[in-house]
Amino acid sequence: MTKYIFVTGGVVSGLGKGITAASLGMMLKAKGLNVIAQKLDPYINMDPGTMSPLQHGEVFVTEDGHETDLDLGHYERFIDVNLNKFSNITTGRIYWNVLENERKGVYNGETVQVIPHVTNEIKKFIYSVGKKNNADIVITEIGGTTGDIEGLPYIEAIRQVANEAGRENCLFVHVTLAPVIASSGEMKSKPTQHSVKELRSLGIQPNVIVLRCDRPIDDGTRAKISMFCNVPPDCVIENSDVKLLYDVPFMLEKSNFSDIVTRELSLPDNKPDYSDWEKMLVKAHSRDKTVTIGLVGKYVQMYDAYLSVSEALTHAGIENGANINLKWIDAEKINDKDVKKILGGCDGIIIPGGFGERGIEGLLSAIKYCRESNVPYFGICLGMQTAAIEFARNVLGRADATSREFNPHSQNKVIDIMDEQIGYENTGGSMRLGAYECTLTPNSKLSQIYGGQASIFERHRHRYEFNNNYKDAFIENGMTFGGLSPDGNLVESVEYAKNRFHIGVQYHPEFKSRPHKPHPLFVAFIKAALEK
Structure with missing residues (x-):
């Protein structure tokens, strides 16, 4: 029978519920279990697809084209599993489904209420991901913090799941904060006690408490939390700071986290196989080189807006034996005059x-500098489109070259929209989303990077495409196409063969990179940067 683990958070947000859930998933998978993860987000948006990256961080995209919370990226990277549309849902989507059911007469005229109709929809979603996989x-993982008004239906739903599936098949993990008073150096347990009290008032007794702290838990604090929160002392797990994100699973294992979960859920006590993860960590901690990478973006004020990109760079750095010195550069601060000084x-x-359109001119200045100075350049999605625009302006002489997104009246729309999308340019759900096949051009740099494969599948998230009317002019002047859609109509990659590395891809390779399986494009990019 499927076992259910629910991860909640208390005291404050940002304690690492997602990393805790991902780490636990990795450990249980290493024990030979089939593990899947999901995130329930209490906000009312339908999904994060139209939310500002400066508020929400990046939008992670699954293989089947679902736009999700960034924590799903952690789940995929740690557990090494491809998630799907059943792995993330929001309150907006839950209520949408309930209201559609009401309009269709599914409830037979009943008064529609939070309990049972909303909670039933949440439970249906929880059960679906296990059945699907x-x-x-x-x-x-339950988003938000225990006590949030918007999170109450989710807490009630998982309480009901425990009754339906059986308490012996459900485990509640509560991640809280143990702050330290600077003047006395004393670790305080009271915030955790209050958070657990709030959770228990809603009908849930946590089985395991994961304590976020900046130093080891002393015996007195552990005993106090054990007593007041009604958990065994060994179920108070220390979650302290680490140098590398991927050290977290083994840091948690110092408290026997996976063995305790195995015991509490009566799971097979298999010996875990951490060999791939251990090899990766040995490489990570023996890096003896440093490479400086400039990430030029529109949302650099919030690093989480580019979380998967920065993690994929870290993976590639580990593979190349290099620490990544990542410089966050605001595209709006770059121009042709200052670009060399900045980059x-x-x-x-x-x-x-x-x-x-914001920051596009700065991006174009950065790309021109890279192309003319033979600095390794890697463009992703918008980064490919701007590479094409820069080439059209400065090599083909089309001074007004642009994208329909930035100037629909330009005579040289090098980047244009698909015919079936016209009229839906600025609406949610109108993009090419999820995994699509890309046919690699033989002998191209892209083909070489992928080991000579004939085709690949990569994830997309965009509306606009390269305008095929410019293909011949690009090829004649040295910008070729490393990948196309199987029918040859959509450009998936551009490359400037004169440079050591000047590649743009329309897709998002960062979503498929894993710490112990780095994406080949990122590996090749970091290798080229090291050679420079």
């Missing part, structure tokens, strides 16, 4: 995805 373990200390430049 035939999972032994479903790890469900001159970088060994490579990466431009990730984004939307809107």
Whole structure:
């Protein structure tokens, strides 16, 4: 029977519920169990697809094209599993489903209420991900903090799941904060006690408490939390700071986290196989080189806006034996006059995805500098589109070259919209989303990077495409196409063969990179930057 693990958070947000859930998933998978994870987000948006990256961080995209919370990226990177549309849902989507059911008469004229109709929809979603993936373990993270008004239906739903599936098949993990008073150096347990009291008032007794702290838990604090929160002393797990994100699972294992979960859920006590993870960590902690990468973007004020990109760079750095010195550079602060001064200390430049006209001229200045100075350049999504625009302006002489997104009246829309999308340019759900096949051009740099494969599948999130009317002019002047859609109509990659590395891809390779399986494009980019 499927076992359910629910991860809640208390005291404050940002304690690392997602990393805790992902780490636990990795450990249980290492024990030979089939693990799947999901996130329930209490906000009312339908999904994060139209939310500002400066508020929400990046939008992670699954293989089946679902726009999700960034924590799903952690789940995929740690557990090494491809998630799907059943792995993330919001209050907006829950209520949408309930209201559609009401309009269709599904409830037979009943008064529609939070209990049972909303909670039933939440439970249906929780059960669906396990059935879809035939999972032994479903790890469900509840977004927000215990006590939030918007989170109450989710807490009630998981309480009901425990009754329906059986208490012996459910485990509640509560992640809280243990602050230290600076003047006395005393670790305080009271915030955790209050948070657990709030959770218990809602009908849930946590089985395990994961205590976020900046130093080891002393015996007195552990005993106090054990007594007042009604958990065994060994179920108070220390979650302290680490140098590398991917050290977290083994840090948690110092408290026997996976063995305790195995015991509490009566799971097979298999010996875990951490060999791949251990090899990766040995590489990570023996890096003896440093490479400086400039990330030029529109949302650099919030690092989480480019979380998967920065993690993929870290993975590639580990593979190349290099620490990544990542410089966050605001595209709006770059111009042709100052570009060398701003980017001159970088060994490579990466431009990730984004939307809107703001900062585009700065991106174009950065790309021109890279192309003319032979600085390794890697463009992703918008980074490919701007590479094409820069080439059209400065090599083909089309001074007004642009994208329909930025200027629909230009005579040289090098980047244009798909015919079926016209009229839906600025609406949610109108993009090419999820995994699509890309046919690699033989002998191209892209083909070489992928080991000579004939085709690949990569995830997309965009509306606009390269305008095929410019293909011949690009090829004649040295900008070629490393990848196309199988029918040849959509450009998936551009590359400037004269430079050591000047590649743009329409897709998002960062979503498929793993710490122990780095994406080949990022590996090749970091290698080129090191050679520079």
